[in-house]
Amino acid sequence: MRRDIFQAVADPTRRAIIALIALQAMTPNAIAEHFDTTRQAISKHLKVLTECELVKQEHQGREIYYLLEIDKMKEIDKWLEQFRKIWETRFLQLDNLLSTLKKQQK
Amino acid sequence: MKSNLYFDFVADKVKNTLTIKREFLADRQLVWDCYTKQELLDQWFAPAPLTTKTKSMDFSEGGHWHYAMVDPNGTEYWGWTGYLKIKPIDYYTALDAFCNAEGEINEDLPRAEWLVNFTDRGENALVETVVTYKSLSDLETVIQMGMEQGMMATLEKLDQLLLTLKK
Numbered sequence: 016m017r018r019d020i021f022q023a024v025a026d027p028t029r030r031a032i033i034a035l036i037a038l039q040a041m042t043p044n045a046i047a048e049h050f051d052t053t054r055q056a057i058s059k060h061l062k063v064l065t066e067c068e069l070v071k072q073e074h075q076g077r078e079i080y081y082l083l084e085i086d087k088m089k090e091i092d093k094w095l096e097q098f099r100k101i102w103e104t105r106f107l108q109l110d111n112l113l114s115t116l117k118k119q120q121k
Numbered sequence: 122m123k124s125n126l127y128f129d130f131v132a133d134k135v136k137n138t139l140t141i142k143r144e145f146l147a148d149r150q151l152v153w154d155c156y157t158k159q160e161l162l163d164q165w166f167a168p169a170p171l172t173t174k175t176k177s178m179d180f181s182e183g184g185h186w187h188y189a190m191v192d193p194n195g196t197e198y199w200g201w202t203g204y205l206k207i208k209p210i211d212y213y214t215a216l217d218a219f220c221n222a223e224g225e226i227n228e229d230l231p232r233a234e235w236l237v238n239f240t241d242r243g244e245n246a247l248v249e250t251v252v253t254y255k256s257l258s259d260l261e262t263v264i265q266m267g268m269e270q271g272m273m274a275t276l277e278k279l280d281q282l283l284l285t286l287k288k
Contacts, residue, residue: 022258030135094260094261095132098139099130101168102130102141102143104168105165105166105167106128106143108165108169109145110145110146112165113146113147113155114147116161117146117151120151
């Protein structure tokens with residue numbers, strides 16, 4: 016079973032959970048109140064998020080709170096930066112081609 | 122020479138889209154030609170050191186571009202672009218896919234929708250490309266394939282080269 020950050024954010028409910036706990040640590044019950052789905056479904060999403068190391072649990076008394084691992088979110092940005100570089104290279108090549116074509120037109 | 126032309130790259134992680142805007146020092150017709158004519162596409166589309174090789178191209182609605190990106194060792198990475206809507210020198214939309222040399226589409230690999238928009242920006246042209254993936258993990262797969270093709274290491278080399286050229 017593949018577990019990584021991309022799988023974590025591939026699901027809209029999970030993205031919504033991330034947005035919620037980005038603001039403050041929350042208990043599973045408090046998180047579930049924001050959704051129309053079952054408590055079990057939310058638990059499952061939290062389990063995936065935990066396995067992806069995107070959220071961590073903190074025990075406060077008898078309650079478990081979930082909070083966000085901000086550093087993990089930066090991984091996605093790292094990927095995208097590499098993608099951006101591919102496009103930059105492409106465009107520089109197109110610049111060169113356009114400049115050649117313009118010379119030919121004259 | 123690194124250019125000072127307008128370049129904007131925005132990833133929307135909620136909609137799984139990449140929006141790439143780039144200005145070019147040429148008129149809209151010439152830039153449109155570079156995007157839509159096989160002999161011109163072949164000269165810029167694959168990021169160096171990969172080169173582009175077209176097997177067949179029919180730039181029309183319902184038509185396609187069947188091409189390969191070839192690495193310096195001669196390994197071919199085949200791609201298939203199916204053209205959906207075309208409004209000359211304004212925009213075209215397409216569905217992008219991975220395939221083999223025979224043009225059989227690989228259904229296991231991510232497909233992306235492309236919307237490519239061409240507008241005037243003074244005497245220059247501005248091209249806006251919106252690439253939509255089904256999910257972020259699709260996008261990751263595509264990037265990883267790029268990594269495997271050794272594009273990244275080379276791109277860094279190119280950056281260094283550009284820096285030397287600028288001095």
